[in-house]
Amino acid sequence: xxxxxxxxxxxxxxxxxxxxxxxxxxxxxxxxxxxxxxxxxxxxxxxxxxxxxxxxxxxxxxxxxxxxxxxxxxxxxxxxxxxxxxxxxxxxxxxxxxxxxxxxxxxxxxxxxxxxxxxxxxxxxxxxxxxxxxxxxxx
Numbered sequence: 094x095x096x097x098x099x100x101x102x103x104x105x106x107x108x109x110x111x112x113x114x115x116x117x118x119x120x121x122x123x124x125x126x127x128x129x130x131x132x133x134x135x136x137x138x139x140x141x142x143x144x145x146x147x148x149x150x151x152x153x154x155x156x157x158x159x160x161x162x163x164x165x166x167x168x169x170x171x172x173x174x175x176x177x178x179x180x181x182x183x184x185x186x187x188x189x190x191x192x193x194x195x196x197x198x199x200x201x202x203x204x205x206x207x208x209x210x211x212x213x214x215x216x217x218x219x220x221x222x223x224x225x226x227x228x229x230x231x232x
Contacts, residue, residue, distance in 0.1 A: 117170055
């Protein structure tokens with residue numbers, strides 16, 4: 094018999110790291126909302142054809158030049174926001190979900206770091222955040 098067990102962890106960031114987390118969540122929200130706005134405009138004006146993830150990911154360097162503070166979070170977080178938007182559109186066109194809505198401030202603020210992290214003792218090392226303490230909440 095296979096037994097699966099899950100653990101929940103809580104991060105204990107420093108004040109500086111917490112500010113970086115908030116700033117990263119804000120940047121991710123901005124990229125998602127700008128991507129959503131672009132897709133709405135292109136869909137309305139270009140014969141009902143939407144933009145792809147790859148087109149929008151290629152525009153990220155230009156966004157970073159326009160908004161210098163987008164260079165602060167890890168680039169993978171911004172790419173993940175565009176991947177989430179692309180998945181939301183695919184789900185909508187498949188008929189399984191509603192039309193994507195803009196993300197709102199302080200409403201389930203989150204971001205993902207898909208790679209380049211390491212875990213040791215009671216620290217997790219995240220790119221651009223450094224080592225962040227954590228503890229087990231339940232298990």
